[in-house]
Structure formats: C-alpha cells, structure tokens
Amino acid sequence: GIQVEQSPPDLILQEGANSTLRCNFSDSVNNLQWFHQNPWGQLINLFYIPSGTKQNGRLSATTVATERYSLLYISSSQTTDSGVYFCASSNTGNQFYFGTGTSLTVIP
Amino acid sequence: NAGVMQNPRHLVRRRGQEARLRCSPMKGHSHVYWYRQLPEEGLKFMVYLQKENIIDESGMPKERFSAEFPKEGPSILRIQQVVRGDSAAYFCASSQIGGQGLREQYFGPGTRLTVT
Numbered sequence: 609g610i611q612v613e614q615s616p617p618d619l620i621l622q623e624g625a626n627s628t629l630r631c632n633f634s635d636s637v638n639n640l641q642w643f644h645q646n647p648w649g650q651l652i653n654l655f656y657i658p659s660g661t662k663q664n665g666r667l668s669a670t671t672v673a674t675e676r677y678s679l680l681y682i683s684s685s686q687t688t689d690s691g692v693y694f695c696a697s698s699n700t701g702n703q704f705y706f707g708t709g710t711s712l713t714v715i716p
Numbered sequence: 717n718a719g720v721m722q723n724p725r726h727l728v729r730r731r732g733q734e735a736r737l738r739c740s741p742m743k744g745h746s747h748v749y750w751y752r753q754l755p756e757e758g759l760k761f762m763v764y765l766q767k768e769n770i771i772d773e774s775g776m777p778k779e780r781f782s783a784e785f786p787k788e789g790p791s792i793l794r795i796q797q798v799v800r801g802d803s804a805a806y807f808c809a810s811s812q813i814g815g816q817g818l819r820e821q822y823f824g825p826g827t828r829l830t831v832t
Contacts, residue, residue: 639819649805651823658818694758701817702772704749706758 610635610697614707621685621714629680629710631695639698640671642680645709646691654680654693685714718743720810720824721790728830735795735802737827741810748791749809749821750783759807765791798831805829 611634621627633640642654655662655669657678662669666685671678682689692709721740729735741748747766751759761775765785776783780798785791795802805828809821 638817641821643823649828650825651807653820653822656820696759696821698817698819701811701819702764703761703774704819704821705761706751708758 609703610637610699610705612695612697612705612707614693614695614710616710617708618711619713621712623685623687623714623716625685626681626683627685627712629682629693629712631678631680631697631707633676633678633695633697633705635699636673636676637697637699639696639701639704640673640678641696641704642669642678643694643696644689644691645694651694682712685712687714687716690714720745720808720822722806722808722824722827724827725825726828726830728832729798730832731799732797735798735829737793737795737806737808737829738790739793739808739810739824740790741808742822745810745812745822747811747813747819748785749811750791750793751807751809753805753807753826755804762793795829798829800831803829803831 613632640658644652657671659673666683668681696704696706698704750762753759763783764772780796805826807826808824811819
C-alpha cells in the first residue's frame with residue numbers, strides 16, 4: 609500500500625502565527641484529502657486536493673502530484689485550529705491510507 | 717441533517733459479546749468505508765462497500781469482523797466475541813461515485829467502542 613508520512617509530528621504555535629504541514633506519499637495518487645480532527649474526535653474535511661492549489665479562508669493547500677507531496681498552510685492561527693491534522697491518499701479509490709498526523713496546539 | 721450518521725456514538729460491551737455499529741451515508745452517496753482508530757494513532761482502513769457488495773475488505777481482520785451494506789438501510793459493522801483489543805473509535809465515511817476512482821470522503825462522528 610501507499611506509505612504516507614506527515615511532518616512535523618507535533619507543533620506548538622502562538623496565536624496569530626503561520627505554519628506549514630507536510631504530507632509525503634510513496635506512490636502516485638488520484639485522491640488526496642486533508643482533515644482536521646478536533647479535540648472532540650470529529651473529522652472535518654478541509655480539502656480534497658489530488659493536485660493543484662486551493663484556498664479556504666485562512667487555510668490553503670497545495671499538492672504536487674509529480675513530486676508526491678502535499679502542503680497545508682495555516683495562516684493567523686487561532687486556538688480553535690488546535691487538534692490533529694491528517695492527510696489521506698488513495699490511487700484506486702478503494703483503500704485510503706492515512707498518515708499518523710500532525711498534532712497542533714495553538715496557545716493564546 | 718444531510719451528513720454521515722453513525723450510531724451508537726458510544727458502545728460498551730463485555731468481552732465475548734457482540735458489537736453492531738451502524739452507518740448511514742450522506743444522501744446521494746452509494747459508497748461506504750469503515751476505519752478503525754486506536755488511541756493516539758491514525759485511521760486504518762478496514763472495508764469498502766457499495767450497496768449489496770463488498771468491494772475491498774483487505775483491511776478487515778479475518779475472524780470475528782464482518783460488514784454489510786444492504787439495499788435498504790444503513791451499513792453495519794459487526795464484531796463478534798469482542799476482546800479488549802477491539803476497543804477503539806470506528807469511523808464510517810461515505811462518497812459519491814466518481815470516475816477513475818475519484819472519491820471525496822465525508823466522515824461520520826464515529827462510534828467509541830469500549831470492551832470491559
């Protein structure tokens with residue numbers, strides 16, 4: 609299966625700071641998603657981005673499929689951004705492989 | 717509520733009992749995925765189903781676990797004779813049919829299974 613590596617594993621930010629989270633995957637993919645798992649355990653869709661760049665408010669994401677990585681940018685971080693960020697990928701649509709996540713803590 | 721629904725949200729079972737977890741996909745979605753998340757870990761794929769068909773169950777343990785998605789009603793993940801190691805959060809996701817394997821998944825709130 610596809611190996612998905614996320615970095616950094618842990619991140620502590622002061623409120624208002626910016627950050628970049630990275631997701632590397634070991635094979636070509638046609639599905640790539642970013643999720644935020646909030647402290648209550650819910651998984652929230654952030655981006656479906658198998659290639660290209662998308663923006664949604666303070667968040668944006670870029671996937672460079674040919675180089676097998678995706679980046680999630682968080683600008684002007686807020687305490688509500690705390691939680692774990694996962695990327696998940698698939699090249700068949702049958703099985704999706706998740707990374708181990710980046711745990712983000714935003715301090716007021 | 718047009719989102720993915722799972723119930724129960726919390727389930728406590730004693731060792732040896734059966735656990736049944738239910739998932740209703742988003743309206744218009746015909747694909748369902750089940751995942752398991754152990755504490756402090758990422759999600760692990762278990763099974764992928766379409767209505768009345770299991771498409772990929774390569775992540776499902778060979779014994780005690782089964783899944784179905786009948787023509788009518790929710791998808792069911794069934795765990796027989798539960799053991800303590802089955803304690804985890806079980807998430808369901810649904811997606812629409814997409815060409816060339818394109819699938820954007822939407823997740824339910826999960827079922828937290830505790831085996832005592």
